[in-house]
Amino acid sequence: MLQEVFSAAPTLHHPRMLTPLPSLTAELPELESKISFLPFVSYLKDKLPKVSETTSKFFTQLIDNLERRPALLSPMNNLSSLEEQSELLEMLCTALFPVVSEHEKNSFALSVPYQFQIFHHSEPFARLFLDQTKEHLLLPENLASDQLKNIECSMIYSHVLEKFYGIKLNDSPELVYPVSDANTGLKRYFKIKYDRRFIDVHLKGVLPPIHDCAVCLNTFRILDLEKQLQAMPLHLFEVEGFAVWVAEDVTTDESLETIKKILLRQKSCDMGIADELKEAIHALVGLNDIQIGLSPFLKVNNRYILDDTCSQNSLGGKQMLSNDPDSQAAFSMYVGFLSEHPEPITFSVLSEDLVRDIPLLKPVFDMGARSYIHYPMQNSDGLLGVLEIASPIPNLLTYEVMSRLEPAIPLLSVALLKSIDAFHQKIENLVKEKFTALQPSVDWKFAEVAWESLRNNDIGTPNVVFENVYPLYGAIDIRNSSMERSHAIQKDLKEHLVVIDEILNRLEEQVHLPLLEGLKFKIFTIQQTIQENMLTEDEVRINEFIENEVRPVLGHLQRMNPQLQKIVDDYFDMVQSPDSPLCRYRKEYEETLSIINETMLQFLDKEEDSVQKSYPHYFEKYRTDGVEYNIYIGQSIAPNYPFDLLYLKNIRLWQLRSMAEAARISHNLLPSLKLPLQTTQLILIQSQCISILFRRDERRFDVEGAYNIRYEIIKKRLDKVHIKDSTERLTQPGKIAIVYSNQKEVPEYQQYIEFLQNKNILQPGIEFLDLEELQGVNGLKAMRVAINLEK
Template identity: 40%
Template sequence: MKVLTAHPGVFNDDKVIESNISFVPFLNYLKEKVGNGDDARSSFYQLIIDKFESNPDILKPISPDADLSQYKEYLDLLIAAIFPVTTDSSTDIYGMGAPYRFAIFHYSDLFKQLFTSDGKELTTVPDGISLAQVKKDKMTWLYKLILEKVFHFPMNYKNDIIHRVETPDGIKRYVKVNIDARFVDVKVNGSIPHLDYNQFCSKQITPEGLQQLLPTHLFSLEGFVIWTVKDVTQSETLNNIKNLVMNMRANNEVDSYRSLEKMIPTILGIPDITAHMVPFPKVNGKSVLEEQFSNTDPILGIGNKKQQQHFFQLMLEHLQQHPVPLIVPDVNEATINPHPFLKFLPIKNIRSFILCPITHKKEVLGVLELASSVPNRLSAEPLWKLQNAYPLLGLMLSRSMNILENRLNEVIKDQFTALQPAVEWKFVDEAWNYLLTPPEERKDIESISFDEVYPLYGAVDIRNSSVQQGNAIREDLQEQLELIRDTLETIGQTVHLPLLEELQFKTNDLLQHLSNSLQAGEDLKVNEFMDQEIQPVLEHLCEGNETLQPVLENYFKKIDKSEGHVYHHRREYEESLSHVNTAISQYLEKERLYIQQSFPCYFEKYRTDGIEYTIYIGQSIAQEKKFDHLYLRNLRLWQLSSMAHIARLTHKLSPKLKVHLQTTQMILMHSAPITISFRSDERRFDVEGAYNVRYEIIKKRIDKVHIKDTGERLTQPGTIAMVYSYAREMDELKKYIAFLQSKKILLPEIEEVELEELQGVSGLKALRVTVNMEEA
């Protein structure tokens, strides 16, 4: 048998320590066994001893590079003594080699397949481990051996290495390599230092430190080591899954599932299958489907969202009635017909399929799906191998439920409460102090406030939103009345009732008096007419006359609020408004995270016809960081720049909308610090003090303010209006404007205007600039 060695020059083992093959330590081991007399194989051991000792040459050290074929009969005896008769060279993984050296002189067939790349040289570096790490592991193993054999320190010199290998059938598996050194003697060359075990164990010594203390040239090795390799795929993969579950967070949730799905075929020992796992978290007690998991799913990853939800509900109903694996060895029309949610499997070239529910206390947490393009590739048998992994799969799905719950809480906190991270620390401090107080001494937590904070207010409004909405309602009402008129005329040709003529008269009257600009109460009047007079009559006629049924069904279909044609103007307006507000909101949400990086601030955003926001910044909000006015100036520059970006964003979006909408942008400059406190009843911050209230009054009254003596609205599409009270505020704003003009974000002109007096507020002025809509 040829000696397998590492590629020359990889480790230079011969330069680290002298190592030779010797059978003497093995023979000494056998002599101890024979001396005990209790071993039933003593006579066999004595036979081996006699055979070896009959040839003095074989008792001498042998170079690892020597040709061992001349010692075949001795090696056969050696192998027979060490490896049991039940050992199979084609299925078991083992070998024997020179101490420390990567030189294996006896090995099983499977050992050669796994640990050589070409059948000639050892693959010395395990997958995922650096060459430097392997060298360090080898040196650690060597010094543990020296300390035990020479200094008789109680050392655990076993050096197990987990090695990821690919078997001949293409399955990736994990094996644990153990190098047994019981048949190795350590020879001492010259004098060595004395080591005290107690002192040695009192501090940690690295292999590098041991090399200084005990140079390897003082020692040599004689004997041989036994390599045994154990398949630990199941346990190692389970450990990997445990790590996935323990480290899964919201930001790596999908990647964790993808990694898990790659491990499942390894556990099952079936390389040519794919696995997919989908969690079924619950919202308000109902199982829901998250799009991030459904897009690549074999069952749900086809069709639109409505179709996905339909299949999801069908799957849920099946699993609730049959919470056991659904196994379809051969996917064909006959086998999937009883299960409509499997109808798209053939389109995805899936010919063998398993749907396995993961349950806990009779509740379906999610499903594991296994698929293969080969018929009859999957059956019930492999599922037994998932038994040990099943609790971990359930734990991972439960973790997903917690992640979704946290995400929902974050949305609720962001959208409906005021406890943002920038201020939450103070609430946590107050809550902790509350808990530290003995229950009998506790009092309600007083109002939480922040002093000396600077407010920044901005508003993005939809120009003429109320007019646009009124036009949409009027056009829909007109179409609906026309539909009623046409329907009544059609019915009148079949059914002769004076009441129908009277309803036609009322319909025409409402149409004639429907004003061009919708007046208050007109929509209520029309809706009341339709609900109380038209609908009951039509419903009665629909039930009693089959001839009229198609006509009446057409009417009811067209007045459906969700899909009906006569609601399309209102629907188009609402969709366009929602599209604009969502785009603005998403931009501000991204920017909110960005501005927090420079200095903590409270950012409150709320939706009206457009989007308004207030930002508070100051020392009292920052828990640890020192406040400086440069952070305030930086935020004001950001505010002006972001408004320009929003103007460009909505301008670019406008042609894509079903209803043309334009936005106006406004900023309120307020240079004096204010105090804010948390209002528990409204779950939001509000200003404190009479002087500070002036700021709130200005905020609420400038949205439709006019330029003095002109009647012109201050806010105009494509511009940014900046309202201020003092000259120093104007000077600061002009610096920011000049900078953004130099970057071609704003056009060169600046308008300086005075504003009309508002109730309780006077002396307001404003700057107005035009945004350059041509992005550089």
């Protein structure tokens, strides 16, 4: 029976060492590696009790044959002991690849352990991976020497770390060969699977501590190969045995991966990308005499439109032109038909009779197609586009071919969707790429400029300027927010250090490790440093200490000592938990800040919607440690609405009243907040008109002109201004500070204040204050009035 199996297996050639060209492997590190069949024999002996009687006889005979040749069981420096062992290698390969597994499809080789050197191979392997002279082993095209080095070292270190440290690396770089098919000329992809089961690795020196190496013990990856080679040089090890290379056809996977990579570029109907997608589809289908079309269906105002750039990527729509009424009519009919019949279909034989019955097939028939696949793609919004494959050969394109396309259809649908989105973005970019997302009060101006830009072919686009507008500025700030954040971090880090100290105490009860005592001393030193105050550099130093010193030690003990695992697991669970008590104070601070800011933003949005109805104006708000906003109002912003100063007075009164209301709302939040953070309210008066210019590089409005810039400087420097000749801050919780530089601005605001005092919104009395000189600004004054927070 065994003799029949052996005789059925095709004859293989004599063993011969084949390597890549020396220039390709010159930079690879040296490793003592020898061929031996002892690991293979040991493997077979382990298998004997678990296999059938027939297989057991086969394995036993193979073991006997190998053991009768002791030279094969010893490490070999060359192939002299194998020169006359072709039949034995044939028998060995039959054990690895049974004859029933279609030998002609078995693409494999036997190699020196962890070396790019093969000494035995199958004929299919030779056709794919040997050069034309059959003298050299090929490597993948464009494979850089550092990539080859990374692949080889990763395989070696994976074996070493698993055997000696019990660590299994997550990295597994592999050789992937693009190979041109001899029949079709198309690229196919083969991945080399490396079987190391018949390799033993032996230690020749002393293993370095794992924490001295470049292995990340959290991700189980080698972070720095050169550092790893220095810390754990390969001369510490020797390997013996042989590896089995098996080539696996991964054309489908690689074609899909190619499509994914193309999608990451997020281009629109770019011809280069369309061609790349078609090439990937071509490889996926695996046929030579075909043409591929891939085109999106674009919409404007929910109506399908014919776009010349996209139609060029179609087979049936190549002749359609957007400025041709007949083409537009044909395209509308085509889309209408597909909307009613969106199912994919294969026309294995495209004939004149079929074209007469289905006139939509005439364009592809006229271009010479005699078999055709038509695959529409859609989502919940309707048709996304269509994939077409055509061939001049009848019966070439079948349902079996269409089935090969199925794995790629979701990705191609994404490609079409991205193309559609990019088209819509292209439309919007006529405004947004030069300007910004706009408010209705000013978008009319940008639309005019965009139209002028289109009309002039984007030459000499004018600036967007609004002249003679009145500015209003307000700031709702959270008092002492930076200090509160620092305190919160300080308390969290104190808690964290206490927890770590307790963990180290528990670990010391289980294991004697002086390093733990050293860590405890560092913790004590840090605790003393931040007992009263904590600087920014202290925060950085503590986080680095925890990350770079504490966590690696705990991680090592967690893996290497089962008795300590639960103690360390509990700590890591605590640190990683979303509700970890170790960041409680920080979360309380951030939640409090977020609640106040969100409440203020919602309040301003609601108020803005209301006041916008009185007269159109531009309103922009932005979040800092609180909320700041700018308002610009004037005739140039709303040319269709006659402007009067009463609208300015109205919005100034609204601003003062809304500031009081914002203070009252934030005050009422205090009982529900985890931290008692209070807000301050600031208004800056500017009676003179200014001009604002839209700055395209910053996507925002800014003042125009030297005098107007002074207004911006004042805004930026008012944040923490003090009352003149004192250390008291102007802004105080429960009060509105109104800053001005011209005494003529005071009477108007006095009237507003008295009105709101009469309505019991503001408390009686006004403070008139001189402010300290600011850099580049002097002579500022302020009014300050208390708010009735209990109203």
